[in-house]
Amino acid sequence: MPLDRKDLLDLDDFSSDEIMLLLETTSAMAEILSRPIRRVPTLRGKTIVNMFYEASTRTRSSFELAAKNLSADLVNVSASQSSVDKGESLIDTMRTLQALGADMIVMRHWEAGAPYLAASWLDAAIINAGDGWHAHPSQALLDLFTVQERIGTIAGLKIVIAGDILHSRVARSNLWGFGKLGAQVVLCGPPTLLPRGLAEIAETESRITISYDLDEAIVDADVVMMLRLQRERMASGLLPSTREYCARFGLSRERMRRARPHALIMHPGPMNQGVEITPELAYSEQAVIEEQVTNGVAVRMAIFYLLASTPERLA
Numbered sequence: 001m002p003l004d005r006k007d008l009l010d011l012d013d014f015s016s017d018e019i020m021l022l023l024e025t026t027s028a029m030a031e032i033l034s035r036p037i038r039r040v041p042t043l044r045g046k047t048i049v050n051m052f053y054e055a056s057t058r059t060r061s062s063f064e065l066a067a068k069n070l071s072a073d074l075v076n077v078s079a080s081q082s083s084v085d086k087g088e089s090l091i092d093t094m095r096t097l098q099a100l101g102a103d104m105i106v107m108r109h110w111e112a113g114a115p116y117l118a119a120s121w122l123d124a125a126i127i128n129a130g131d132g133w134h135a136h137p138s139q140a141l142l143d144l145f146t147v148q149e150r151i152g153t154i155a156g157l158k159i160v161i162a163g164d165i166l167h168s169r170v171a172r173s174n175l176w177g178f179g180k181l182g183a184q185v186v187l188c189g190p191p192t193l194l195p196r197g198l199a200e201i202a203e204t205e206s207r208i209t210i211s212y213d214l215d216e217a218i219v220d221a222d223v224v225m226m227l228r229l230q231r232e233r234m235a236s237g238l239l240p241s242t243r244e245y246c247a248r249f250g251l252s253r254e255r256m257r258r259a260r261p262h263a264l265i266m267h268p269g270p271m272n273q274g275v276e277i278t279p280e281l282a283y284s285e286q287a288v289i290e291e292q293v294t295n296g297v298a299v300r301m302a303i304f305y306l307l308a309s310t311p312e313r314l315a
């Protein structure tokens, strides 16, 4: 079954079948990555551009490796070292990359909605690699894949996402992804770091629960996903102090005992160790944080492959 979409912008309008297709294709890509020679010729002749307006380690590198593993030509552009620095507009930048031959553009931008604008202007596929506080669909897909691989299912699980939900595009995309595959998602953080209006949504959405108490939220969790305090996006006055935040919302060994015995500990990275998670737990047997990073390559190969195989692009 092809993925009949031009772009990957978020998971909000994806069906559960489409998400499962992405996860199944990721399994096939992971098999390729287990071979002694990891490169296949699938995207030979295709050009992919990584256009990053914000810093990244994991996402940018894994999209680059994914493109190379599929034999595509890959160009990396950082906004700070491009003509964006001279004032070139978003649309002119994107049209320039398309005019240079880009078939797909992976885009990270500080402004929510920027990839949607680009997608509406360009024929090239736009892949959202994170837009402001809004969405990070490839991260959510790698999180789903990691849980599916480890636990064998997603339906019926209790997933606790804790920390700075307000500024987290990862939380928003994961809410769609885990929710569509039948998990119960608990969003936990101080009231100042939970988006306004979330409590009203949770009242009508039975798969979403809001909690202001991590000790309570974590009970019987199958997965505990901790989020970083995104100080770079934060207005002042949202937190009394890091120390108090850490005491109430940091993940410690003692707190983790309330979850199921083999519950997974996840984090999209980068971590603030000693704030939202102790180093001891970050490198513990329950942590799958590096596995998430590893799975990111196969997930991004699956995204490239499926977007390059749409009926429109194969015609």
Ligand code: CP
Pocket: 055, 056, 057, 058, 059, 060, 130, 139, 268, 269, 270
């Ligand atoms: N998880 C994530 O998006 O990490 P980077 O910012 O390093 O890409």
